Amino acid sequence: MLGEMLKGIAAGTISGVLPGIHVNTLGAFLAEVGTSGNLLLFSMGLTHTFLDVVPSAFLGVPDEGTALGILPAHRLVLRGRAMEVVRIALWASLLAVLMAIPLSLLYPFLARAYAPRTGRIAVGLLALLLILTESGLKKIYAMLVFLLSGLLGILAFRLPLEEPYYHLFTGLFGIPVLVTALIGGGGNISEGSAEIDMDTKRFIGFSLLGTFLGMVASLIPAFTASQAALMGSFFSRDERSFLTVVFSVNTSNFLFSFMNFLETGRVRNGIVALMSPPGRGFLPYYALAAVFVSLLVVSYGEALAGAVLKALARIPYRLLNGAVVILLVFLSLYFDGPLGLLVLAGGSMVGLLAVLFGVKRTNCMGVLMLQIIIG
Numbered sequence: 001m002l003g004e005m006l007k008g009i010a011a012g013t014i015s016g017v018l019p020g021i022h023v024n025t026l027g028a029f030l031a032e033v034g035t036s037g038n039l040l041l042f043s044m045g046l047t048h049t050f051l052d053v054v055p056s057a058f059l060g061v062p063d064e065g066t067a068l069g070i071l072p073a074h075r076l077v078l079r080g081r082a083m084e085v086v087r088i089a090l091w092a093s094l095l096a097v098l099m100a101i102p103l104s105l106l107y108p109f110l111a112r113a114y115a116p117r118t119g120r121i122a123v124g125l126l127a128l129l130l131i132l133t134e135s136g137l138k139k140i141y142a143m144l145v146f147l148l149s150g151l152l153g154i155l156a157f158r159l160p161l162e163e164p165y166y167h168l169f170t171g172l173f174g175i176p177v178l179v180t181a182l183i184g185g186g187g188n189i190s191e192g193s194a195e196i197d198m199d200t201k202r203f204i205g206f207s208l209l210g211t212f213l214g215m216v217a218s219l220i221p222a223f224t225a226s227q228a229a230l231m232g233s234f235f236s237r238d239e240r241s242f243l244t245v246v247f248s249v250n251t252s253n254f255l256f257s258f259m260n261f262l263e264t265g266r267v268r269n270g271i272v273a274l275m276s277p278p279g280r281g282f283l284p285y286y287a288l289a290a291v292f293v294s295l296l297v298v299s300y301g302e303a304l305a306g307a308v309l310k311a312l313a314r315i316p317y318r319l320l321n322g323a324v325v326i327l328l329v330f331l332s333l334y335f336d337g338p339l340g341l342l343v344l345a346g347g348s349m350v351g352l353l354a355v356l357f358g359v360k361r362t363n364c365m366g367v368l369m370l371q372i373i374i375g
Helices: 002-017 023-032 038-051 053-059 064-078 082-103 107-113 116-132 138-156 164-184 200-217 225-232 239-264 280-313 317-357 361-374
Strands: none
Touching: 002 023, 002 038, 002 053, 002 280, 023 038, 038 053, 038 082, 038 239, 038 280, 053 064, 053 082, 053 280, 064 082, 064 164, 064 225, 064 239, 064 361, 082 200, 082 239, 082 280, 107 239, 116 138, 116 225, 116 361, 138 164, 138 317, 138 361, 164 317, 164 361, 200 225, 200 239, 225 239, 239 280, 317 361
């Protein structure tokens, strides 16, 4: 049991820290070579949600759960607050684990009561709110970005792609950040103080909000952690509170997706899809495992991120961004060949269009929301 958890933590650390290596891809690879098991996969997926802040904040490489956090995290990193971003991610994730345990008593009733129509209505209202919060003519631009990203998503999920999420989220959210940084030139990344510049009560409150939104996201098919974080953006008015919501949602969504699997057999997560049904009685067993994994990852997460940051700080900022763009393009080709590269290019153009129009990048979440709305 302990050995299986430690293997999962090691695998989740690798997928979390390395850019472009998705936890689902690594999980599938481990299953193919005969290294798997529910506890290993659970530990791996949970660890990944704590550490995927490293490539998303330091390099602008998005994971599905952290896509919306790239810009605010990147801004703080460039202001010399890189380690503060890491600490926000680690502690928001830990709080999400601790808060999810009591909420798990309520969750079975919600999971069994969920109806698909409810999800479509909720996503439709969220999309409307997203567009209408833009000012003046930007409402039209936002709708255009929303529809273009939505059509791209509908197309991508109908193509024979192994990693559609990679191409879509890297194109829509990652490449535009890197290209903008390349054009802008200056900037650098440095550690800075790790102290969280945010009132403790507010931090706990926004983490609770993120945990609740992650729970809601786990009920609705194709409603992702990023979309749940998008709901949180209407309540958070600064970078730190928004990031607290994003990272809490990411971890909470993973945990509740696993609970949904235990209660109903529904698969809402790529890692969960690799598991065999363990039965409802195993929930307390996994709750203890979650606390153990969380405390262990928090104990070394900052030191690991600091080591990565020291290595990256030696590379000129422009050269670093250019190298990451080349790596992301190479990975797109590796995963799905020319088709993957085509989707990556399409996503990049839509993402850059949002920058050009000056509308919030969150409108690119139409990539998943549009197909939920139209059913």
